[in-house]
Amino acid sequence: MKAVYFAWVRxxxxxxxxxxxxxxxxxxxxxxxxxxxxxxxxYAHAFExxxxxxxxxxxxxxxxxxxxxxxxxxxxxxxxxxG
Amino acid sequence: MEIRVQRENFDAAxxxxxxxxxxxxxxxxxxFVGLCRDEGGxxxxxxxxxxxxxxxxxxxxxxxxxxxxxxxxxxxxVHRFGEIRPGEQIVLVATASTHRxxxxxxxxxxxxxMKTRAPFWKRARRVDGTSEGWVEARQADDASAARWGx
Numbered sequence: 001m002k003a004v005y006f007a008w009v010r011x012x013x014x015x016x017x018x019x020x021x022x023x024x025x026x027x028x029x030x031x032x033x034x035x036x037x038x039x040x041x042x043y044a045h046a047f048e049x050x051x052x053x054x055x056x057x058x059x060x061x062x063x064x065x066x067x068x069x070x071x072x073x074x075x076x077x078x079x080x081x082x083g
Numbered sequence: 084m085e086i087r088v089q090r091e092n093f094d095a096a097x098x099x100x101x102x103x104x105x106x107x108x109x110x111x112x113x114x115f116v117g118l119c120r121d122e123g124g125x126x127x128x129x130x131x132x133x134x135x136x137x138x139x140x141x142x143x144x145x146x147x148x149x150x151x152x153x154x155x156x157x158x159x160x161v162h163r164f165g166e167i168r169p170g171e172q173i174v175l176v177a178t179a180s181t182h183r184x185x186x187x188x189x190x191x192x193x194x195x196x197m198k199t200r201a202p203f204w205k206r207a208r209r210v211d212g213t214s215e216g217w218v219e220a221r222q223a224d225d226a227s228a229a230r231w232g233x
Contacts, residue, residue, distance in 0.1 A: 077204065
């Protein structure tokens with residue numbers, strides 16, 4: 001699946017998007033955060049405080065317990081500050 | 084019902100006029116424009132990042148909720164991204180209805196929900212050359228959105 005990152009999540013990870021291929025046991029958004037955090041310090045820094053992370057699956061907001069199954073695109077970003 | 088996410092500035096009066104053009108059933112148009120403040124002369128510019136595709140989709144979901152709640156005849160939303168300097172316009176919400184109550188309420192609802200749900204992020208750049216980084220989400224904005232109920 002494609003992963004996209006915005007604002008300081010993007011800066012800490014050091015890239016705007018990438019293809020990821022998590023193993024089958026990574027079933028939910030929260031699982032994926034844990035799996036990505038183990039990759040390196042940048043990911044760990046980006047996801048160090050899960051309360052400040054928002055996620056979207058196929059461009060719709062989801063909660064951490066949302067299932068990844070079938071989604072083509074996941075996005076991680078901080079709380080929104082538009083308007 | 085028109086939603087646009089764009090780098091360019093917009094003409095708020097023209098957007099409002101478009102809501103009443105060629106019709107005589109509109110009794111109320113409310114136009115809200117959000118502007119970039121200079122924060123006591125310290126702000127050089129805001130950089131607004133957005134999630135292309137989702138920004139439009141999420142605003143459309145907020146618009147659908149507003150249309151479920153109020154009888155709107157027309158509606159326009161424009162949200163800018165990129166560099167925006169103090170005094171410049173950031174966002175427009177214009178609503179048209181038969182009566183003012185629906186137009187006022189829907190415009191406020193749309194702004195409250197857009198601030199907490201539409202995927203935009205602001206970064207502040209200061210006139211002294213420092214960048215204080217990403218603007219933090221405000222609890223007051225969450226409270227404003229929450230008062231409309233789920």
